[in-house]
Amino acid sequence: MARYKLTIEYDGRPYHGWQRQDHGPSVQQALEEAVLRFCQSETLVQCAGRTDAGVHATGQVAHFDAPRDYRCDRVRDGLNFHLRPHPVVVLAAEAVADDFHARFSAIGRSYLFRILNRRAPAGLDAGRVWWVPVALDADAMQQGADYLLGHHDFTTFRASECQAKSPMKTLDALSVTRVGEEIHVATSARSFLHHQVRNMVGTLKLVGEGKWRPEDMKRALDARDRSAGGPTCPPDGLYLTAVHYR
Amino acid sequence: MARYKLTIEYDGRPYHGWQRQDHGPSVQQALEEAVLRFCQSETLVQCAGRTDAGVHATGQVAHFDAPRDYRCDRVRDGLNFHLRPHPVVVLAAEAVADDFHARFSAIGRSYLFRILNRRAPAGLDAGRVWWVPVALDADAMQQGADYLLGHHDFTTFRASECQAKSPMKTLDALSVTRVGEEIHVATSARSFLHHQVRNMVGTLKLVGEGKWRPEDMKRALDARDRSAGGPTCPPDGLYLTAVHYR
Known part of the structure; x- marks a missing residue:
């Protein structure tokens, strides 16, 4: 074998x-x-x-x-x-080696979320980006994102059907960058809760469009309540980009 | 109106x-x-x-x-x-204005051709790149491409069903660049013959894989004979990127 x-x-x-x-x-x-x-x-x-x-x-x-x-x-x-x-x-x-396990040996996962932020919908990239026609402020989104870094109870960003034993996770990176007509949200952690990335991005979008202030991200996190967070964004823009091992 | x-x-x-x-x-x-x-x-x-x-x-x-x-x-x-x-x-x-015509007022067209040059086929970009698994030498391709610049009879790179009155065209740009796992061929001209870009790229691929020397591009051009050129490459990697007007 x-x-x-x-x-x-x-x-x-x-x-x-x-x-x-x-x-x-x-x-x-x-x-x-x-x-x-x-x-x-x-x-x-x-x-x-x-x-x-x-x-x-x-x-x-x-x-x-x-x-x-x-x-x-x-x-x-x-x-x-x-x-x-x-x-x-x-x-x-x-x-x-026989004791390598893709899931249990992994010490980190990295994801990229692509938002297409322009008036015209996605043509070539339909299904591969989340189209948000209203102008987003990437700097404000980054300020909001910074509140989520580190070790926290992420219940606010956890799907109800999540099977993880604990809502405690350590978020190592959450960066928001404008790349031409797109906004890229890149994130890394040892592991994520179910829908955590999509719930974080869906909430950061509220900050980007000015409905929330950046510090409202902290209020949402501290609430430890899914209903205090923003909506789950669609899967279209989400990419698992890397898995890390020792 | x-x-x-x-x-x-x-x-x-x-x-x-x-x-x-x-x-x-x-x-x-x-x-x-x-x-x-x-x-x-x-x-x-x-x-x-x-x-x-x-x-x-x-x-x-x-x-x-x-x-x-x-x-x-x-x-x-x-x-x-x-x-x-x-x-x-x-x-x-x-x-x-009423006298603007998308086709007849245009003074230039730019195309990009994306070649995915790696052992693994296209997954996410299937249908949007031409997959060439054999390693291509972009520098040699660029040397070959340079022979096509300027005003020439492009019969060698013209589809048999092309309806243009003359095979004479002026090629303003033909650049070959490696971008990570891809090779990008970017080209501009006032106008192109039918299949001209795909025939040029299909022929440059022969140079890239070492079957042709760069100077064989000149020999092919001078032959003014479609059978002296390489095969027509698939449409998958071809993008009309810009049309220029005064």
């Missing part, structure tokens, strides 16, 4: 999310079917961050066990061959 | 190209139907560059005549409302 770590890019639009579902296609199913065709072996492909429906990845990480050794470039190219025509590709494959 | 100039972005994948067709959807039809719904008037929408099937635009320009005056932002927002859910958007609308 040989364990392989995969770095994966995908367009989340056609899928009901990472996780295998009875009622629709998933990224996991696409990968498990490609593994089955590549090494004639039914196996679980386990990922670091179970992205929701419509969420994309440029640096998802997963692992699986193959019944025998393969050259890593063969794994990458073979899986990509069998993944066609799915918009899911293996960027890299590495042989790893 | 009032004439409006539109700057347009679109994803070319769902369309048989710009031009209205009997047998499938076109960008022109999407726009003409939006104009009809917006101003209750059947009118021709005429563009500067009739892109082929699968070719994208970030700066296409077109014009149409409305039966009465509208505020320009209303034209933009109204057409965008009626264009939904097409991946076609009006970035800007301007009122122009």
Whole structure:
């Protein structure tokens, strides 16, 4: 048996999310079917961050066990061959030790959220950005974001269906940058609560459009109450960009 | 009557190209139907560059005549409302003089061609880049490209179905740049022959992978024979980025 770590890019639009579902296609199913065709072996492909429906990845990480050794470039190219025509590709494959686990060995996750901030809707990037036509103040959003950095109870930004045992998380980075017609929100943490990134971005948008002051982010955080936060923003602009290991 | 100039972005994948067709959807039809719904008037929408099937635009320009005056932002927002859910958007609308013609008043067109040059196929950018897995030498491609600059007979890079009266064109720019995992070919001219950009890029790829020397581009150009050039590359990576007017 040989364990392989995969770095994966995908367009989340056609899928009901990472996780295998009875009622629709998933990224996991696409990968498990490609593994089955590549090494004639039914196996679980386990990922670091179970992205929701419509969420994309440029640096998802997963692992699986193959019944025998393969050259890593063969794994990458073979899986990509069998993944066609799915918009899911293996960027890299590495042989790893048996105790490597994509999810449990991860010490950090990074996400990017792209907001298209212009009057005209998304044409080329439909489904890949969140279109916000009202002008957003990125500096005010950054000031608001700064209140969330560090170790906090993030109940205000947690989905009701979140299964994490504790709402305590440590947010390592939350930066807001204007890039041409877009606003990019980049964030990193050891791990996130369910919908945490989308709830933080949906709330920061209220600051960006001037409905909230930056310091209202602190008030919302301190309330430890989902109803004190802003709405969950759509998945379209969210990308899992990297998973970090020791 | 009032004439409006539109700057347009679109994803070319769902369309048989710009031009209205009997047998499938076109960008022109999407726009003409939006104009009809917006101003209750059947009118021709005429563009500067009739892109082929699968070719994208970030700066296409077109014009149409409305039966009465509208505020320009209303034209933009109204057409965008009626264009939904097409991946076609009006970035800007301007009122122009009656003698403005998107095609005949244009004094230049700029295109970008994106090559994804890595072992893994396109995931997120499937249909929006040309995937070339073999490593390309951008410097050699640039040396080859330089032979095409200036006023020449471009028969070697002209589609057999091209309807232009003359194969003589003046190429003002043809730059090849590596941008991370991509190679970008940017080009400008007053106008191009049919398939000229895709034929130039398909031929430059031969230089990039070392099958041709840079100076073979000159030999191909001088032959004035389509069979002396490389293959037509796919439309996926091609973007009409700008149309220039006095």
